[in-house]
Amino acid sequence: MSTEDHTEDNGVPAGVTELPAAHGQSLDQASAQPVTASLTRILPEATLARLTQYLRALIKLKASGELRTSSGVLATAAGVNPAILRKDLSLLGSYGTRGVGYVVVELTEHISKALGLLQQWRVAIIGAGNLGRALSGYGGFRSRGFEIAALLDAAPEVIGTTVGDMEVQDIADLESIVQRSKANMAVLSVPGISAQDLCDKLVDCGVRSILSFAPVVLNVPAGVNLRRVDLATELQILAYHAQNLEA
Numbered sequence: 001m002s003t004e005d006h007t008e009d010n011g012v013p014a015g016v017t018e019l020p021a022a023h024g025q026s027l028d029q030a031s032a033q034p035v036t037a038s039l040t041r042i043l044p045e046a047t048l049a050r051l052t053q054y055l056r057a058l059i060k061l062k063a064s065g066e067l068r069t070s071s072g073v074l075a076t077a078a079g080v081n082p083a084i085l086r087k088d089l090s091l092l093g094s095y096g097t098r099g100v101g102y103v104v105v106e107l108t109e110h111i112s113k114a115l116g117l118l119q120q121w122r123v124a125i126i127g128a129g130n131l132g133r134a135l136s137g138y139g140g141f142r143s144r145g146f147e148i149a150a151l152l153d154a155a156p157e158v159i160g161t162t163v164g165d166m167e168v169q170d171i172a173d174l175e176s177i178v179q180r181s182k183a184n185m186a187v188l189s190v191p192g193i194s195a196q197d198l199c200d201k202l203v204d205c206g207v208r209s210i211l212s213f214a215p216v217v218l219n220v221p222a223g224v225n226l227r228r229v230d231l232a233t234e235l236q237i238l239a240y241h242a243q244n245l246e247a
């Protein structure tokens, strides 16, 4: 969540790393580590988080008509140290040109490509309660390339209701809805007790990228990426740091 440097990235060594294949890894509840289960070239987690900040800053620079930028300007806009930014971008093979800096459009495309944002992501939100409804109405997803493809729930009183221009559909029709809506990503905003079963069903439907808000550890098979968001954990970490500041 933070853009600060977590240099060694939760155990992932700095630099581009080859990870061995893993089977049915589960997500460490506290660390929000990704569960990735294929032999892939990956970037450090902290670098990935910062790349999203660079991208956001570049989009702003582009909107204000800037054609080129320097590591100093971009680092300030993204709230990181320029040396870290240069190291992150070097991992992508983007070194900029001495005295010229980075071409905004080129670097935007380079980072977008590295983050997998040049392909279309269509997100099914599972669970149309407080969180699911709020997420489905959030305009920031679409502007960053994530289309809300479907919103599903199991409760009869919720199915058929609308959130914005989206109708809540019946989870019993998950497979056909995933196919029809071409959803290739899912968000789980359901109670913990339902989360593993729904996760398994999504995987059976071919969804390989899942973001879970449910407060439980989930298991996914090889080839499926799972991430967990836990605001309560973030608050606990914040409390720890606040306590240390006061000491």
Ligand SMILES: NC(=O)c1ccc[n+]([C@@H]2O[C@H](COP(=O)([O-])OP(=O)(O)OC[C@H]3O[C@@H](n4cnc5c(N)ncnc54)[C@H](O)[C@@H]3O)[C@@H](O)[C@H]2O)c1
Residues within 6 Å of the ligand: 126, 127, 128, 129, 130, 131, 132, 152, 153, 154, 155, 158, 171, 188, 189, 190, 191, 192, 194, 198, 212, 213, 214, 215, 229, 230, 231, 232
């Ligand atoms: N990670 C975070 O930071 C964070 C923050 C808030 C909430 N949460 C978690 O997110 C989840 C949702 O929270 P909420 O406040 O929206 O709860 P909610 O009770 O308002 O909504 C949950 C929805 O899930 C639906 N549901 C239950 N079982 C289902 C199933 N099998 N298939 C489809 N839909 C099903 C319910 O009908 C309900 O509409 C909870 O697990 C909560 O703990 C996490």
